[in-house]
Each structure stands twice: as structure tokens, then as C-alpha cells.
Amino acid sequence: MATIKDVAKFAGVSTSTVSHVLNKTRFVSEDISTRVMAAVKELNYAPSALARSLKVNHTRTFGMLVTTSTNPFFGEVVKGVERRCYEQGYNLILCNTEGDLARMRDSLDILLQKRVDGLLLMCSEVDGQAFDLFSRHQPVPTVVMDWGPIDFPSDKIQDNSHHGGYLATKHLIDQGHTQIGCLTGPLDKLTAQQRLSGYVQAMEEAGLEVNKKWIASGNFECEGGEIAFNEVFARGELPTALFVCNDMMAMGVINTASKKGLRVPEDLSIVGYDDIKLAKYITPSLTTIHQPKHRLGQQAVDILLDKIQNKHETNTVIQLEPTLVERDSVKRVH
Incomplete structure (x- = not known):
């Protein structure tokens, strides 16, 4: 593999001149520049990215x-x-x-x-x-x-996860729902805490009860939605709507609800979070909170x-x- 010294020798110039031509760090005459670039092409020389990075830091x-x-x-x-x-x-x-x-x-x-x-x-x-x-x-x-x-x-x-949780829950309230649950992400994560707090704020502003039987945590993956929904399902009466704190969990909920004979949205309305590309292609397409x-x-x-x-x-x-x-x-x- 050719080095900068090989290029300099071939072109009949110093290594510093070759460097100035390649890096455009100083004026070099057109004749010398042409000779250097011809040597680079002839020798198939590729400057060392590592050496350059060490020099310019x-x-x-x-x-x-x-x-x-x-x-x-x-x-x-x-x-x-x-x-x-x-x-x-x-x-x-x-x-x-x-x-x-x-x-x-x-x-x-x-x-x-x-x-x-x-x-x-x-x-x-x-x-x-x-x-x-x-x-x-x-x-x-x-x-x-x-x-x-x-x-x-x-x-x-x-x-702004708090505001996103608020928007999701407010939408369900605006659609006439009063029995609304929330399937959160892991509550040791700030995003999950904030989305839950947004849900609580929207419920309290509307004068609606936050029923703890309708709140469960998942892991932000599809299986987390399945596990959280099964937990709520096992407690008895279901809410008419769920705010599910990300789209992957929401997909898990839709799949699990279907296996239990529940239809979305006829029997259970769902709002997700993230607006991943898959969200509009599942059945039914998912109402969700868009993150840019x-x-x-x-x-x-x-x-x-x-x-x-x-x-x-x-x-x-x-x-x-x-x-x-x-x-x-x-x-x-x-």
C-alpha cells in the first residue's frame, strides 16, 4: 500500500507539499498540484483517516x-x-x-x-x-x-411524555368514555411515570375516577401489553377504553383481546403511543400519540x-x- 512518502517521491516534492495539496491547507501552484494528484492516482494512494484524525484532533x-x-x-x-x-x-x-x-x-x-x-x-x-x-x-x-x-x-x-399521556386520555374522554384504564411501561422509567401522570391529570380534570384495578404495568414490548391486559382482565369488569403507553404494548393488547372474543373498538377502545410505522397497518389501525x-x-x-x-x-x-x-x-x- 502506497504511503504519503511514496507519493512525494513519485511527484518529486516534499511530504508536506503532498499534505497541503490533499488537505487544501496552503496554496500550491497548479503545476505541482497536478503532479501530486497524478502520483496519487498512479499509486492508488488513499490518505489515512486515522493519521489525519490524530493531526487535526x-x-x-x-x-x-x-x-x-x-x-x-x-x-x-x-x-x-x-x-x-x-x-x-x-x-x-x-x-x-x-x-x-x-x-x-x-x-x-x-x-x-x-x-x-x-x-x-x-x-x-x-x-x-x-x-x-x-x-x-x-x-x-x-x-x-x-x-x-x-x-x-x-x-x-x-x-413531553406527560402532555402525550394527557392528550391520549383527553381524546378518550372527548369521545364519551368515562371508564378508562391505563397500561403503563416500567414505572422505574421516567417516560412511563410521565405518561401515567398525564393520564391521571386528564381523568382528574374531567372528574373521573382513577380505578387502580384498571392500571397495570408492562415492559414496552408486545408481550408486556399481553401480560398487563391479562392482569386487568383477571380482576373482573373491564373499562370501555385503555390508554396503552406505547404502540408495541397496544398491539399486544389488541391481539390478546381478540383471543378473548373482545373486539376493538366495539368492545374496547385503545389509544397507543409513539406512532411507529406499523401502527397504521394493523387492524384496526391504531389511534396513537405521534413522537417526531x-x-x-x-x-x-x-x-x-x-x-x-x-x-x-x-x-x-x-x-x-x-x-x-x-x-x-x-x-x-x-
């Missing part, structure tokens, strides 16, 4: 930690991140943590050793103790996305770029506002 690479999940929500966010990185001329190293704290720590250590220019964190298992790794490295610009830790000092982009997933990914990259280019440290929280998407899974009660 950046790698044009971001690292992203994301929880592996069957939930398409994560994939849709990552797509937004990848697209923005490509548009800005950055590479993305994606590490799946699989919900394992030890694996997350190892992945974080590897990313920092590779000298990534910035980090994107979207893994629910992250906690404060994991970041003792930072004490062994130079600080790296970091953006926490949606599910990450709240106390870690970084910029954060979050969905692609924009979440794009904005996270833009914030990292701003932190790097302007060399400033911030600790701001940006909230993306959810909206209601009406489809066919809610029945109007007269």
Missing part, C-alpha cells in the same frame, strides 16, 4: 449507544441520526447494549478509546455509576435522547455539531411536543 465520527429492542421506535430514531450524520459528512458507530449495563460500559469505553467526536445515548439502562469512565478520558460532547438518565450533565432531547422520531435523531446530531463547532458546554433540555393521530381503534360513546 477529530475523527468526524459519532458514537451512539442504543438499547436493542424489537420496538421499531428505536430503529426510526436511529434512521434520523444516520441520515443527519451522512448529510454532515460524519460516520456513526452504533453500539447495541441489549439492556445490559456491563455491555453498555464496555461499549462506552471502546467508543471513547476510538476518540469519537461526540456521543448519543439512548439506552434505558444507563445510570450515573456508569459514567466513571469519563474520569479516564477527555470530556466528550454528549446528547441524551429520550430514555437516558436525567441527572447526567449533558444536553437532553426528550418527548426522525426529528429527534436529526436534532440530536445538530446539537452535537453545535457543541463541537462552537466549543461551548451546555446542559439544556429540549422537549419535542407530541400530537394525537386519530385512526380506527377508538369508538365514540353516545
Whole structure:
């Protein structure tokens, strides 16, 4: 493999001249530039990205930690991140943590050793103790996305989950429902807590009872919806409507209810959360709360770029506002 010294020798110039021609860091005459580029082509020379990154002290690479999940929500966010990185001329190293704290720590250590220019964190298992790794490295610009830790000092982009839970429940109330339950995500996660609190606020504002028999927790996956619904079903009388705190769980509920002879929305109305692409293709198509997933990914990259280019440290929280998407899974009660 040809080196920059080989190119310089072939073109009859110094290695620094070759570097200036390739990196456009200094004026070089057209004649010499032509000779250098001809040598590059003849020798099939490819500049070393590693050597260049060491010289300029950046790698044009971001690292992203994301929880592996069957939930398409994560994939849709990552797509937004990848697209923005490509548009800005950055590479993305994606590490799946699989919900394992030890694996997350190892992945974080590897990313920092590779000298990534910035980090994107979207893994629910992250906690404060994991970041003792930072004490062994130079600080790296970091953006926490949606599910990450709240106390870690970084910029954060979050969905306004409380408002989303409120919108979902308010829609059911506006459709005439008074007996409304809530199937939450894991209540040790802030997003699940906030969506539940939005449900409670809408119920209390309408003067409706929050019946604890109609509240159960799942794991934000399809089977979590199945388990939570079976728990509520086993307690006796069902509500006429359920706010299910993400679309994957809602799909699990629709499937389980159907197996029990219950029709959606005739016997049970359902509102989900996330508006993943599958939501409009199931039967019935799912009324849900839309999260701007692609924009979440794009904005996270833009914030990292701003932190790097302007060399400033911030600790701001940006909230993306959810909206209601009406489809066919809610029945109007007269």
C-alpha cells in the first residue's frame, strides 16, 4: 500500500507539499498540484483517516449507544441520526447494549478509546455509576435522547411524555368514555411515570375516577401489553377504553383481546403511543400519540455539531411536543 512518502517521491516534492495539496491547507501552484494528484492516482494512494484524525484532533465520527429492542421506535430514531450524520459528512458507530449495563460500559469505553467526536445515548439502562469512565478520558460532547438518565450533565432531547399521556386520555374522554384504564411501561422509567401522570391529570380534570384495578404495568414490548391486559382482565369488569403507553404494548393488547372474543373498538377502545410505522397497518389501525422520531435523531446530531463547532458546554433540555393521530381503534360513546 502506497504511503504519503511514496507519493512525494513519485511527484518529486516534499511530504508536506503532498499534505497541503490533499488537505487544501496552503496554496500550491497548479503545476505541482497536478503532479501530486497524478502520483496519487498512479499509486492508488488513499490518505489515512486515522493519521489525519490524530493531526487535526477529530475523527468526524459519532458514537451512539442504543438499547436493542424489537420496538421499531428505536430503529426510526436511529434512521434520523444516520441520515443527519451522512448529510454532515460524519460516520456513526452504533453500539447495541441489549439492556445490559456491563455491555453498555464496555461499549462506552471502546467508543471513547476510538476518540469519537461526540456521543448519543439512548439506552434505558444507563445510570450515573456508569459514567466513571469519563474520569479516564477527555470530556466528550454528549446528547441524551429520550430514555437516558436525567441527572447526567449533558444536553437532553426528550418527548413531553406527560402532555402525550394527557392528550391520549383527553381524546378518550372527548369521545364519551368515562371508564378508562391505563397500561403503563416500567414505572422505574421516567417516560412511563410521565405518561401515567398525564393520564391521571386528564381523568382528574374531567372528574373521573382513577380505578387502580384498571392500571397495570408492562415492559414496552408486545408481550408486556399481553401480560398487563391479562392482569386487568383477571380482576373482573373491564373499562370501555385503555390508554396503552406505547404502540408495541397496544398491539399486544389488541391481539390478546381478540383471543378473548373482545373486539376493538366495539368492545374496547385503545389509544397507543409513539406512532411507529406499523401502527397504521394493523387492524384496526391504531389511534396513537405521534413522537417526531426522525426529528429527534436529526436534532440530536445538530446539537452535537453545535457543541463541537462552537466549543461551548451546555446542559439544556429540549422537549419535542407530541400530537394525537386519530385512526380506527377508538369508538365514540353516545
